[in-house]
Amino acid sequence: MNLLHHIKRKRAKQKRKQPIRRNVFNQICSLVIEYDLKESFLGDLDNVEDDLPGENLNFNRVKLKTPLESSLFSLATKDEYSLTMSIIGKVNNAYLKFANSPEEILLCGPLYRLNPALTNQKLMRYHFQTLLLHERAKANREI
Amino acid sequence: MWQLLNSDMEILVESDFIYLPLLFDPAIENEVQNLLRQGRPMKNPGHPQSKTIITHQDRQFVKALSIHSVLENYEVINAYDYNHLRKEFLRKYQLTREVDGILLDDTLKTILFQVMPYFIRKNRGLRRKKLSDEEILDLIGAKIDIPEKYYKEAKTFRHVEPLKAILKGLESQKPTFNPPGNGLLSTHQLRDWFHEAVHAKISAREHDRLTRALQIRLQFSQAKPEHAALLLYIADTGSLEIDGFGFTRKSAYKVEYFVYKRIGEYTLKDYYARSYLFPDCRVALSTYTPFRPFVMEKYKHPFLLRHKSGQEICMKHFAPPNEFTAENAIRILEEGLTALRYGYDARRRNGYHSLDRTWVHIPTIDFEEYRI
Numbered sequence: 001m002n003l004l005h006h007i008k009r010k011r012a013k014q015k016r017k018q019p020i021r022r023n024v025f026n027q028i029c030s031l032v033i034e035y036d037l038k039e040s041f042l043g044d045l046d047n048v049e050d051d052l053p054g055e056n057l058n059f060n061r062v063k064l065k066t067p068l069e070s071s072l073f074s075l076a077t078k079d080e081y082s083l084t085m086s087i088i089g090k091v092n093n094a095y096l097k098f099a100n101s102p103e104e105i106l107l108c109g110p111l112y113r114l115n116p117a118l119t120n121q122k123l124m125r126y127h128f129q130t131l132l133l134h135e136r137a138k139a140n141r142e143i
Numbered sequence: 144m145w146q147l148l149n150s151d152m153e154i155l156v157e158s159d160f161i162y163l164p165l166l167f168d169p170a171i172e173n174e175v176q177n178l179l180r181q182g183r184p185m186k187n188p189g190h191p192q193s194k195t196i197i198t199h200q201d202r203q204f205v206k207a208l209s210i211h212s213v214l215e216n217y218e219v220i221n222a223y224d225y226n227h228l229r230k231e232f233l234r235k236y237q238l239t240r241e242v243d244g245i246l247l248d249d250t251l252k253t254i255l256f257q258v259m260p261y262f263i264r265k266n267r268g269l270r271r272k273k274l275s276d277e278e279i280l281d282l283i284g285a286k287i288d289i290p291e292k293y294y295k296e297a298k299t300f301r302h303v304e305p306l307k308a309i310l311k312g313l314e315s316q317k318p319t320f321n322p323p324g325n326g327l328l329s330t331h332q333l334r335d336w337f338h339e340a341v342h343a344k345i346s347a348r349e350h351d352r353l354t355r356a357l358q359i360r361l362q363f364s365q366a367k368p369e370h371a372a373l374l375l376y377i378a379d380t381g382s383l384e385i386d387g388f389g390f391t392r393k394s395a396y397k398v399e400y401f402v403y404k405r406i407g408e409y410t411l412k413d414y415y416a417r418s419y420l421f422p423d424c425r426v427a428l429s430t431y432t433p434f435r436p437f438v439m440e441k442y443k444h445p446f447l448l449r450h451k452s453g454q455e456i457c458m459k460h461f462a463p464p465n466e467f468t469a470e471n472a473i474r475i476l477e478e479g480l481t482a483l484r485y486g487y488d489a490r491r492r493n494g495y496h497s498l499d500r501t502w503v504h505i506p507t508i509d510f511e512e513y514r515i
Contacts, residue, residue: 025168025169029168073168074168075166075167075168075171076166076167076168077164077166077167078164078165078167078202078203080167081167081168081172
């Protein structure tokens with residue numbers, strides 16, 4: 001490939017429309033604004049492991065994913081921004097951008113620890129509680 | 144803007160600018176961090192560089208709107224609210240009539256005293272002389288019937304004392320407003336201040352208008368009562384027609400007019416020398432751009448593209464002028480009239496359509512009904 005072709009390809013690539021990618025800040029910030037989350041939510045995030053139900057989970061309690069219309073570009077006040085950044089810093093995993101409700105933010109950590117290789121399709125489609133139940137059932141079966 | 148003033152947030156006013164609480168996302172935070180890291184003074188209100196973002200009581204505010212600019216352009220930004228405030232003000236001081244403003248209008252003066260004399264029959268017999276403004280008014284007065292109420296109004300209009308009293312009252316109650324002080328303000332405080340400022344602005348503007356109106360009325364007090372009645376009639380109705388020449392005020396823009404001249408019936412000949420009798424129509428010109436002649440009625444002609452109203456006349460070498468003057472208006476109307484009457488060439492079949500039917504399979508306008 002000569003230089004001319006190289007430059008042309010590079011420019012064509014730059015011109016191509018880039019799809020807007022799912023952004024963890026926008027998603028979490030939208031949730032913080034939508035559900036009016038406060039600093040106390042960070043405490044809930046710390047205690048999530050203790051509050052999780054153990055072996056007695058049953059499959060009748062399958063939840064549906066809550067639809068959320070997150071804005072393309074979120075802007076937050078200083079308090080909302082610091083809370084959003086604290087949540088992102090605390091959870092810090094790849095599943096967080098698929099959370100559609102505060103409950104899913106809480107379940108994000110345990111789910112990631114059980115199976116860090118879930119596909120994006122699954123994360124977008126199913127509630128994290130459903131996925132968590134599924135992963136636990138799978139682990140129990142293997143034992 | 145209005146949504147902002149109706150919200151319940153705290154805003155900062157600094158050096159005649161409204162600063163809004165800064166909203167964050169990671170990119171904005173980075174930018175703010177960079178600004179802080181470079182050691183730019185953020186808290187120094189007098190410094191030009193500090194004005195984009197101000198830190199006040201650990202909160203950051205970003206420069207948003209110039210108070211003076213908003214106030215200056217409030218009429219455009221929130222036309223509905225401005226008109227509402229203005230109406231309230233006018234009602235308060237009983238100033239709802241705007242006849243004075245229309246009488247001051249230069250466009251109307253040009254049409255009345257410069258364009259109209261060109262098109263109407265001024266003198267009887269072979270006498271030709273230029274008429275003065277007063278003679279023109281006499282001539283118009285002789286040709287149209289003015290309702291009695293305008294004569295009564297003219298009498299009161301010539302009395303300048305009530306207007307002087309209103310003006311004096313306005314001066315004594317002139318509201319004064321000071322720019323808001325620097326510091327944190329709630330939105331309702333700013334909203335109240337805005338209302339006061341707009342009120343004061345309207346007051347100043349009305350004061351100017353009344354001063355000019357008073358000057359006009361003082362001039363009128365020396366004029367004949369019939370002339371005053373005639374001008375009041377024109378200002379009120381906004382239209383007049385004499386000897387086929389006339390003008391009418393545009394409904395959307397009150398200071399703009401359509402000036403027109405009736406063409407009368409005329410005949411054109413087609414390729415086979417058959418005559419077509421065309422009905423009367425008004426060839427008009429708008430006092431607002433574009434300065435091109437057009438036909439006001441629903442009309443068809445070889446020089447008009449379709450059969451509908453308000454069509455521009457097709458003229459090949461016509462260069463429209465850039466401004467509305469008496470000479471330009473006369474020239475444009477004359478050219479429009481000439482084009483319709485004499486522009487069509489039967490041999491060349493110029494224009495959009497041909498008078499006689501041609502065997503071209505393109506749907507076109509038909510003139511058979513005009514044939515005589």
